[in-house]
Amino acid sequence: MTDKTQAAPRARRALPRPLRSRALPVWWPVAAGVLAGGLLGGAYGVATPPExxxxxxxxxxxxxxxxxxxxxxxxxxxxxxxxxxxxxxxxxxxxxxxxxxxxxxxxxxxxxxxxxxxxxxxxxxxxxxxxxxxxxxxxxxxxxxxxxxxxxxxxxxxxRAVKPAEPSSAPAALTGLVGACAGGLLGALALLVRPRRAPREEGPAAAVPGPAVAADAQGRL
CATH class of the missing domain: 3.30.70.1130 (EIF_2_alpha)
Incomplete structure (x- = not known):
């Protein structure tokens, strides 16, 4: 019975591990910023008429x-x-x-x-x-x-001024590249300024005493 009671807290402490493995990576703001900036920059270049x-x-x-x-x-x-x-x-x-x-x-x-x-x-x-x-x-x-x-x-x-052969405005590919760079920079800044979580200490039974340890302590008293 003692083995079962000691195994219960360990099972409870092991539950968050699969949840942590499915969490987003640390650098996800940078990837999201690059993707969003590239899409917005490319859309701006397509929507803006050439000059x-x-x-x-x-x-x-x-x-x-x-x-x-x-x-x-x-x-x-x-x-x-x-x-x-x-x-x-x-x-x-x-x-x-x-x-x-x-x-x-x-x-x-x-x-x-x-x-x-x-x-x-x-x-x-x-x-x-x-x-x-x-x-x-x-x-x-x-x-x-x-x-x-x-x-x-x-x-x-x-x-005299002559009729230009090519537009002087930036093409959609260039505006998309500039938007991706700007989005990546903003994502990196957000990654730097966000608060960091303190590491969780997962010690042995000293952190969360099991029922067997508590019963033994009461018997000694």
């Missing part, structure tokens, strides 16, 4: 009454006013789009070493992107020509 980018270039040319240093300075100034309403108001006629569209999808950049202004436009269609960039560059050139008598610097078209 095309075209760029036109104009160069500042000094007159006989000016010098190259002045041309470089006015090129910086024209780069700042290229996306202003005074220029875009004229450009919308040639681009065939509203001024608001030009304000949102056209940007101008200058070089600190060369008197050049680049006008870049993005659109859902390749031809529209090229038309928007060329329209803003043409309008900027006309405004510079109107002020040429006072600035002694004019703008000339250096290169």
């Amino acid at each position: 095309y980018t075209a760029t036109a270039y104009v160069v500042a040319v000094p007159t006989e009454e000016s010098d190259p240093a002045a041309a470089l300075g006015f090129a910086q100034a024209y780069g700042r006013v290229a996306t202003q309403l005074a220029v875009l108001g004229d450009a919308q006629v040639w681009a065939g789009v509203p001024v608001r569209t030009l304000q949102e999808h056209v940007r101008a950049e200058t070089s600190p070493d060369a008197p050049m202004v680049s006008v870049t436009a993005t659109a859902a269609r390749p031809a529209q992107a090229a038309d928007m960039a060329n329209a803003v560059a043409r309008a900027l050139t006309r405004h510079a020509e109107d002020a040429r008598a006072a600035t002694h610097v004019g703008l000339r078209q250096f290169a």
Whole structure:
């Protein structure tokens, strides 16, 4: 009878072991983050329409009454006013789009070493992107020509924007890869910050005394 009573606590203590073997592995947040991030990133890339980018270039040319240093300075100034309403108001006629569209999808950049202004436009269609960039560059050139008598610097078209052959937006495969990396990183962070469980001590009968040990102790008393 003593053997049966001593075997009962051991059987009870052995019950959680199959449950622990069926638990999820420790690194499951990382795998779940990679899978979820990859799916979301790929879905974003498929749902987002492609964008095309075209760029036109104009160069500042000094007159006989000016010098190259002045041309470089006015090129910086024209780069700042290229996306202003005074220029875009004229450009919308040639681009065939509203001024608001030009304000949102056209940007101008200058070089600190060369008197050049680049006008870049993005659109859902390749031809529209090229038309928007060329329209803003043409309008900027006309405004510079109107002020040429006072600035002694004019703008000339250096290169027209051409219709892009490929979209500039990221494909679905790339967005899926970026999403998987981001999801894996978040899963790893969640794995690091989650509380750790203290190891369970499974000692012999000293942790949970059996009925036989308790009866023997009472007999001695």
